[in-house]
Amino acid sequence: MSEVLTGAERKLDADDGGGGARGAGLVRFLLGKLGGALLSLAMVVVLGFLLFRMIPGDPVVTMTKGRPVSAEQLAELRERLGVDKPMWQQFIDYILGLFRGDLGTSYIFQRPVADLILERLWPTLLLVGVATALAIMLGLWFGIRAAWRRGSGFDKLSTGTALTLWSMPQFWMGLLLLIAFSGAFPSGGMRYPDTPPDFLSQSLDVAYHLVLPCLTLTAALYAQYLLVMRSSLLEEMNSEYLTTARAKGLRDDLVRRRHAVPNALLPTVTLVFLQFGMVLNGAVAVETVFSWPGLGLLTYEALSGPDLPVLQSTFLVLAAAVIFMNVLAELLYRILDPRVRAT
Amino acid sequence: MRLGNPRVARSVRSLVTVSLVGGLVSVAAAPAALAQEQDEKVTLRVALTQEIDHLNPFMAILQSSTGIGRVAFDYLTRYSAKDQEPIEGLATDWKTSDDNLTWTFQIRDNAKWSDGEKLTAEDIAYTYNLIMEDETAATANGSFVSSFEEVTAPNDTTLVIKTRTPQATMLALDIPIVPEHVWSKLDKVDDPKMDQPPIVSSGPFTITEFRPKEFVRLEANKDYWDGAPEIDGLDFVFYDNADGAVSALQNGEVDLVNRLTPAQYETLEGEDNIAVNKAQGRRFNELLMNPGAATKDGEPIGDGHPALRDVRVRQAIAKAIDPQALAERVMSGYAEPGSSVIPPVFEDYYWEPTEDQRWKFDPAQANRELDAAGYERGPDGIRQMPNGTPLEFRLLGHKGRAFDEQSASFIVEWLKKIGIKVTQEIVQDDQVNEMSSAGEFDLMFSGWGVNPDPDYILGLHRCSARPNAAGHGGTTDSFFCDQEYDRLYARQLAEQDETKRQEIVKQMQERLYEQAPMVVLDYDNALEAYRSDKFADFNVQPQPTGVIMEQNGNWGYYQAKPGDGGAEGGMPTGAWIAIGAVAIVAVAGGGIALRKRGKSVDDRE
Numbered sequence: 001m002s003e004v005l006t007g008a009e010r011k012l013d014a015d016d017g018g019g020g021a022r023g024a025g026l027v028r029f030l031l032g033k034l035g036g037a038l039l040s041l042a043m044v045v046v047l048g049f050l051l052f053r054m055i056p057g058d059p060v061v062t063m064t065k066g067r068p069v070s071a072e073q074l075a076e077l078r079e080r081l082g083v084d085k086p087m088w089q090q091f092i093d094y095i096l097g098l099f100r101g102d103l104g105t106s107y108i109f110q111r112p113v114a115d116l117i118l119e120r121l122w123p124t125l126l127l128v129g130v131a132t133a134l135a136i137m138l139g140l141w142f143g144i145r146a147a148w149r150r151g152s153g154f155d156k157l158s159t160g161t162a163l164t165l166w167s168m169p170q171f172w173m174g175l176l177l178l179i180a181f182s183g184a185f186p187s188g189g190m191r192y193p194d195t196p197p198d199f200l201s202q203s204l205d206v207a208y209h210l211v212l213p214c215l216t217l218t219a220a221l222y223a224q225y226l227l228v229m230r231s232s233l234l235e236e237m238n239s240e241y242l243t244t245a246r247a248k249g250l251r252d253d254l255v256r257r258r259h260a261v262p263n264a265l266l267p268t269v270t271l272v273f274l275q276f277g278m279v280l281n282g283a284v285a286v287e288t289v290f291s292w293p294g295l296g297l298l299t300y301e302a303l304s305g306p307d308l309p310v311l312q313s314t315f316l317v318l319a320a321a322v323i324f325m326n327v328l329a330e331l332l333y334r335i336l337d338p339r340v341r342a343t
Numbered sequence: 344m345r346l347g348n349p350r351v352a353r354s355v356r357s358l359v360t361v362s363l364v365g366g367l368v369s370v371a372a373a374p375a376a377l378a379q380e381q382d383e384k385v386t387l388r389v390a391l392t393q394e395i396d397h398l399n400p401f402m403a404i405l406q407s408s409t410g411i412g413r414v415a416f417d418y419l420t421r422y423s424a425k426d427q428e429p430i431e432g433l434a435t436d437w438k439t440s441d442d443n444l445t446w447t448f449q450i451r452d453n454a455k456w457s458d459g460e461k462l463t464a465e466d467i468a469y470t471y472n473l474i475m476e477d478e479t480a481a482t483a484n485g486s487f488v489s490s491f492e493e494v495t496a497p498n499d500t501t502l503v504i505k506t507r508t509p510q511a512t513m514l515a516l517d518i519p520i521v522p523e524h525v526w527s528k529l530d531k532v533d534d535p536k537m538d539q540p541p542i543v544s545s546g547p548f549t550i551t552e553f554r555p556k557e558f559v560r561l562e563a564n565k566d567y568w569d570g571a572p573e574i575d576g577l578d579f580v581f582y583d584n585a586d587g588a589v590s591a592l593q594n595g596e597v598d599l600v601n602r603l604t605p606a607q608y609e610t611l612e613g614e615d616n617i618a619v620n621k622a623q624g625r626r627f628n629e630l631l632m633n634p635g636a637a638t639k640d641g642e643p644i645g646d647g648h649p650a651l652r653d654v655r656v657r658q659a660i661a662k663a664i665d666p667q668a669l670a671e672r673v674m675s676g677y678a679e680p681g682s683s684v685i686p687p688v689f690e691d692y693y694w695e696p697t698e699d700q701r702w703k704f705d706p707a708q709a710n711r712e713l714d715a716a717g718y719e720r721g722p723d724g725i726r727q728m729p730n731g732t733p734l735e736f737r738l739l740g741h742k743g744r745a746f747d748e749q750s751a752s753f754i755v756e757w758l759k760k761i762g763i764k765v766t767q768e769i770v771q772d773d774q775v776n777e778m779s780s781a782g783e784f785d786l787m788f789s790g791w792g793v794n795p796d797p798d799y800i801l802g803l804h805r806c807s808a809r810p811n812a813a814g815h816g817g818t819t820d821s822f823f824c825d826q827e828y829d830r831l832y833a834r835q836l837a838e839q840d841e842t843k844r845q846e847i848v849k850q851m852q853e854r855l856y857e858q859a860p861m862v863v864l865d866y867d868n869a870l871e872a873y874r875s876d877k878f879a880d881f882n883v884q885p886q887p888t889g890v891i892m893e894q895n896g897n898w899g900y901y902q903a904k905p906g907d908g909g910a911e912g913g914m915p916t917g918a919w920i921a922i923g924a925v926a927i928v929a930v931a932g933g934g935i936a937l938r939k940r941g942k943s944v945d946d947r948e
Contacts, residue, residue: 182594
């Protein structure tokens, strides 16, 4: 991994030298991208509000199902939640709340949605972050070698395995792992209640709980990096500059590492960033199988209710993450690839 | 990482690799270290498969949360473990005035809060008054105080409650009592602080740690007025799916699980060190038959089939359904066939139809009755109303609920035999709720968990439980409305003589059974399992056929005893093997990586 990136960086250092006149262009480019992002975000806000109101169901009825409530209590609850107001007024309240940074209060938990999301954000970031990082490393490593030795047994085996794992339903793979490693790793959750409170014990316990869910998610994710890396490297492999490099007498290993891979990295970088936007989406299936207290689970739970404030907020946060990462990917693309800058 | 000196580069790389390997090994070895740090304390670890909404007792609604409330807080009275009769709680004695409107409770003087303060009658009066005055405080338990006029505490050991109308439910006030000296300092009842420890309470356990969606830890209250618990701690650990909880029980990560499916139960039944409990449950499943949905004022709503307004049609359907077959084939025998809306586990109130009254499974008889009632079969074999409307019913059920999905095909087949065509409408819960409260169904699956006091479940079938003109505010289950039934309901609520009240409650069930706005299909068994190597048999409620978890009390947890085998904490053997394997792989992998790295660096030189 480190060599791969180093190669790319070095190339950049060499290329990045000219053009102060492009400053104005850069500002225009930045403003354009940011404006587009803000517009998308505004549309997400409106869409999120309308979309979840189409789910059938009365939150008040769901909340009080199966326990003693009087008609007066139901009316009070309806008023407190604000669901008795006309739709346009609810929308205005929602927008005004957003400007104040208030995402509303969850119907089910009766707590500020922002608190709920923050509480669930870290477990999800940890799980999906680690799994994505592992998947990228595995995917690139196998992808590069599979492409370099295209058609070999190694290529067939690694690509085949990756595709098989990728096609498996995540919850099923999770359950299989749970059964296979039952006893060796925890059956669920993020830590044991009786773990000593000091940082080291806590971290180790969380890491121990992380193994199975992370393994499941990595296995499911790495195939796409492998495939993208493999195909873009294959495209580069017929290029003439590689012949030149070989003609210079460079060993095969160096030809691959210093010349082919940096050029083949671009599509993968895009994928990495787009995927990172999805990180907040969590991994509903994996989180459910392993009782991982994350954000995906929160969204899923909120659907039955429906817990509108939670739904529209998670939708907003998720969309915002994707939009942000998209902008970032485009900026990075400009830095990574001189051809993009030139246009 | 590009370092000029290859020697430095190599050693840096080696260092990184070694520390990576070291990290892996220590992750794998972590549980071992943790296990060693566990001391001799006995903690009962309970798997929860339901979310915790609040620990704040005024806001807690979900079963899992109120269950934790039952071990952390005290109540005015308790339900005995033996037969769920009201027995002393914070109140040691009580009496009523001649007009049955004033109740005087004697409050014990040996109860203490977990912060050391003394618990007095003022705390109880404060709790009840808060619910009466503050809408938010009424969220979870408002219905219990709805007829209260005034609650006062003339001194530390006396509590006086005045009600507007006589209440038979005064010994069934399921309200956790909170300390006035803590709560009176709050600005609002739903202060998030009150969901996080320290939560001052007076029950047999005290909540010490809460991590949402992960676990709740409680510590035994050694000064509890009814005696200290024999165990030192109680952990509720959250599992998102029942399979995870079962696996945790098998691995010894938790000690007690419930809400098992028959398949899970049968798997656990044969295992060493695990004991199972098949208990009489408080839940029943029913098939509602829309008797003509209407608002409180009698204004018809919804689109229920007109033929179901005819009691003869409903009775014929009741005779065409075989609850015994559902209990055996859908519930694999882990249920008892149903009859009335109060399950037999509440034996004082349970009513069983006599042999003459019982709707016996007899399709031929049902056919004869429908013939006699004038519902003749059309050319396609489907019966018609006299005006020609065919008897085609929709059957509404919950998607993903095994009972609904599986029973539906039985119902369709059974009713086909009596000339009624049934179409399944198995949809999402939210949609079921919406359609049922709007009266938009013909037949529908529903179910309830019943409390020891029958008032609530009986109240669901009153005329006044139906929704208002705007379609809101209804708590009705069946849209049933019957003057005779409502009259009996009012009488039981005011009846202070327990035996007489039981008699009226039985009459109500008889009336409901005979009018058949629903067929009670089965009473589900509650299936539980626990580590018998670590804990002795639990105290079930009611004895001897009841549940350990989800009691109307805390006997299961409060009176839990360590088993004879001694609670052996720490890691299961499988974990040690895995740790060893991971360590070996990590070391081997690290070694190979080191060698390769070394080589490539040399080569580059």
